Amino acid sequence: MIRSVALGCGSYVPARAVANADLTNVVDTSDEWIVQRTGIRQRHIAAEGELTSDLAVAAARAALVHAGVSVEEVDLIVVATSTPDETFPATATTVQAKLGMTKGAAFDVQAVCSGFVYALSVADSMLKNGLGTTALVIGAETFTRLLDWGDRASCVLFGDGAGAIVLRAETATGATDERGVIASTLHSDGRLHDLLYVDGGPSSTGTTGHLRMHGKEVYRHAVTKLTEVVGEVLIAGGLTSADIDWVVPHQANVRIIDSVAGKLALDPAQVIVTVDQHANTSAASIPLALTAAVTDGRIQRGDLLLFEALGGGMTWGANLLRW
Ligand code: ACO
Numbered sequence: 072m073i074r075s076v077a078l079g080c081g082s083y084v085p086a087r088a089v090a091n092a093d094l095t096n097v098v099d100t101s102d103e104w105i106v107q108r109t110g111i112r113q114r115h116i117a118a119e120g121e122l123t124s125d126l127a128v129a130a131a132r133a134a135l136v137h138a139g140v141s142v143e144e145v146d147l148i149v150v151a152t153s154t155p156d157e158t159f160p161a162t163a164t165t166v167q168a169k170l171g172m173t174k175g176a177a178f179d180v181q182a183v184c185s186g187f188v189y190a191l192s193v194a195d196s197m198l199k200n201g202l203g204t205t206a207l208v209i210g211a212e213t214f215t216r217l218l219d220w221g222d223r224a225s226c227v228l229f230g231d232g233a234g235a236i237v238l239r240a241e242t243a244t245g246a247t248d249e250r251g252v253i254a255s256t257l258h259s260d261g262r263l264h265d266l267l268y269v270d271g272g273p274s275s276t277g278t279t280g281h282l283r284m285h286g287k288e289v290y291r292h293a294v295t296k297l298t299e300v301v302g303e304v305l306i307a308g309g310l311t312s313a314d315i316d317w318v319v320p321h322q323a324n325v326r327i328i329d330s331v332a333g334k335l336a337l338d339p340a341q342v343i344v345t346v347d348q349h350a351n352t353s354a355a356s357i358p359l360a361l362t363a364a365v366t367d368g369r370i371q372r373g374d375l376l377l378f379e380a381l382g383g384g385m386t387w388g389a390n391l392l393r394w
Contacts, residue, residue, distance in 0.1 A: 074243035074251030075195040075206070077394060078140055081133025082234040082362035083126050084115040084349065091227070098223040105227050110325025114230025114350035117213045122156045124165040126233035127211035130358070131170060137365075138237035140205060145237075146175035147203035149194045151186030151210045151354035153383070154217060155179060158273050166209065175203065182259075183267070184321050184382025186210055186354030187234075191378070191390050192255035198240040209235040210354035217269055219281040228323070229282075230350035234358020247309055250373065250393045254308035256300050257388040263292065267383040293327045293381045297389075298334045301379055304389040312337060314375050317364065321380030322346035322356035331379065343369070353382065370394055 090113045091102035105111050117126065127150055135142060148170075150163035163177035182189040187210035194206040211233035218226045243249045266288045271280015297320075305311055312335045320328050322345055332342045345360040352359060357378050364370045374394045381387035 072243055072245050073199045073240045074245070074249060075198045075238040076241045076251040077392060078237045078239050079134050079138025080234065080236040080358060080362045080365055081130050081135070081137050082232065082359045083129035083133065084232040084359070085117040085121060085126070087116050087118060088113050089116050094227055097220055098226060100223050100227055108326070109228060110344070110346050111228065111350045112347045114215070115232055116215050117231040121213070123152055123154050123211045123213045124156050124162050124169060126213065126231065127162065127166045127209045127235070128169045130211065130233035130235040131166060131207050131209055134207065134235040134237050140237050142170050142172055144205045145172060145207050147194060147197060147206035148172070148175070148177035149180055149190045149206065149208050150177070151180045151182065151190035152212055153181055153183045153186065153353060154213045162211065182354070182382060182386040183384060184323065184351070184353045184356070185380040185384070185386040185388050186382070187357045188255070188378055188380045188388040188390055189257060189386065190354070191252065192257055192388065194238055195252040195255065198238060204240050206238040207235055208238060209233060210356070210358050212353045212355045214351070214353045217279070217282045224286055225282055225284045228351050230352050232349055232352040232355045232359050234355050234362055236358055236361070248393070253310070253391040253393060254304050255388065255390045256304040256307055258296070258300060259384045259386045261384065263385040266292065266385065290324070290327060292385060293323065294330045296387045297327070297331045297379050297381055300387055300389045301331070301335060301377065304377070304391055308391040310375070310391065315377050316341065316374035317370055318342045318377045318379070319357055319361045319364065320378070321382070322349060322360055323351045
């Protein structure tokens with residue numbers, strides 16, 4: 072059988088960091104409120120003219136260097152984003168061109184904050200089916216461009232950034248102690264649209280629109296659905312929560328992260344948290360957090376990682392990856 076083995080990862084955040092206190096000039100909020108409710112202390116905001124594809128390319132280049140893989144070896148790019156450069160073509164094909172790649176396939180996956188979990192699952196399935204040998208899976212967002220800066224309940228929560236991993240199809244026996252993607256579980260329920268959406272688009276208003284959110288309801292669904300999907304992916308992988316070395320959750324809110332980890336009886340020290348530094352970067356948050364923990368040496372080769380995320384749609388899912 073084939074397993075999609077992670078060879079390396081990388082990330083990029085825009086230079087401009089905006090602290091909570093800086094937002095008090097824009098909306099009626101406070102550092103204390105934001106930290107208490109979310110754990111967020113700052114977010115990075117892309118410069119004028121800095122595009123999602125620019126963030127994605129910077130993260131991809133860092134991941135390729137970390138993996139020791141050249142651009143010429145890559146034959147698949149999957150970009151998870153809800154903030155593409157343009158309505159079409161896919162940001163992934165722009166990334167392909169900016170990287171100087173002239174072969175292979177590139178396309179976007181749109182599952183909002185679950186985007187990276189979805190993209191990893193799609194790339195893994197493609198590699199297992201021979202539709203590529205070496206893939207770049209990228210989560211990249213300029214999410215702050217969707218924000219209504221008059222809505223204090225949502226605008227303080229998000230940031231911009233990108234993260235990427237390099238996957239390679241390698242022959243394996245299927246044992247759970249072998250490196251690579253072990254299992255993925257994906258879900259969606261379109262009836263929950265109104266809890267988190269953007270009120271625009273090419274086919275509806277002809278404008279980009281702004282993010283709209285019922286925060287309390289999103290919170291409630293996040294805790295229950297994420298706990299369920301983690302149980303499902305562990306069963307699919309033939310593993311238990313005791314086997315997990317590190318949880319790399321979608322970084323939306325430290326209270327959601329703690330609550331899910333608590334229900335799984337995981338030690339908080341096993342959970343990678345970067346939401347304080349990056350805020351919610353949607354599809355970019357998992358590879359950003361992953362790269363932070365790989366770079367500082369917490370995550371080591373052979374460790375079992377759990378990725379879990381929930382986002383607009385609603386969509387939610389989880390992956391098990393032996394790093
Ligand atoms: N600063 C100060 N006060 C604020 C702010 C703000 N930025 N935003 C809202 N408030 C006020 C409200 O007006 C309200 O005041 P009132 O009681 O006088 O009416 C009060 O704070 C409480 O508001 P709630 O909405 O009840 O606050 P809650 O405790 O639910 O926290 C939050 C809000 C942080 C959004 C929470 O619901 C949450 O984290 N939900 C999850 C949303 C999320 O993470 N979305 C990301 C996308 S989905 C995902 O990634 C999982």
